[in-house]
Amino acid sequence: MSSPVRNEARARLLDLLGKSVRQSLKLREFLESEHDALKSQDVGGLPELLAEKRQCVDTLKSLDQQRIARCQEAGFPAGPAQMDAMCDWCDDASALRNAWNELLAVADGCKRLNDTIGAIIHARRNQAAKGLAVLVGGASTGTYGRNAADGGTGRSRNLAEA
Numbered sequence: 001m002s003s004p005v006r007n008e009a010r011a012r013l014l015d016l017l018g019k020s021v022r023q024s025l026k027l028r029e030f031l032e033s034e035h036d037a038l039k040s041q042d043v044g045g046l047p048e049l050l051a052e053k054r055q056c057v058d059t060l061k062s063l064d065q066q067r068i069a070r071c072q073e074a075g076f077p078a079g080p081a082q083m084d085a086m087c088d089w090c091d092d093a094s095a096l097r098n099a100w101n102e103l104l105a106v107a108d109g110c111k112r113l114n115d116t117i118g119a120i121i122h123a124r125r126n127q128a129a130k131g132l133a134v135l136v137g138g139a140s141t142g143t144y145g146r147n148a149a150d151g152g153t154g155r156s157r158n159l160a161e162a
Contacts, residue, residue: 009070010091017100017103020063020064023059023063024107024110025106027053030056032113035113074086083100
């Protein structure tokens with residue numbers, strides 16, 4: 001293919017990657033806000049925040065589908081090596097590769113933050129379940145007793161023990 005075709009492909013991908021980086025940075029802000037709200041147990045604004053986060057994720061998915069389509073139009077099939085092949089083909093100055101690496105770095109940070117949020121939610125859910133088991137006299141608190149036996153005694157405890 002001619003150089004103008006490669007330049008056009010690179011320019012279009014750079015535009016998409018720029019939009020994706022900006023959207024990923026917005027996602028990171030939403031995740032940081034969600035993390036802060038969960039950490040401080042101030043969950044009043046979470047429904048609105050989660051709706052905005054969902055829109056952001058949907059936009060990112062759309063941008064990624066567009067990126068994949070642009071690469072396929074240039075003759076590079078979808079897959080893990082697609083962007084490397086595209087960069088090798090049209091990215092003489094590494095601008096495309098740098099933008100791609102920046103997007104991957106931001107996405108990795110978002111994934112780590114999302115994993116942390118998931119761990120917080122899981123821990124809170126376990127705390128709530130254990131507290132509820134104490135309140136209703138549940139047989140198991142999810143711990144082990146002596147000799148690695150199930151720690152549940154089957155007896156009710158009074159609320160002060162919770």
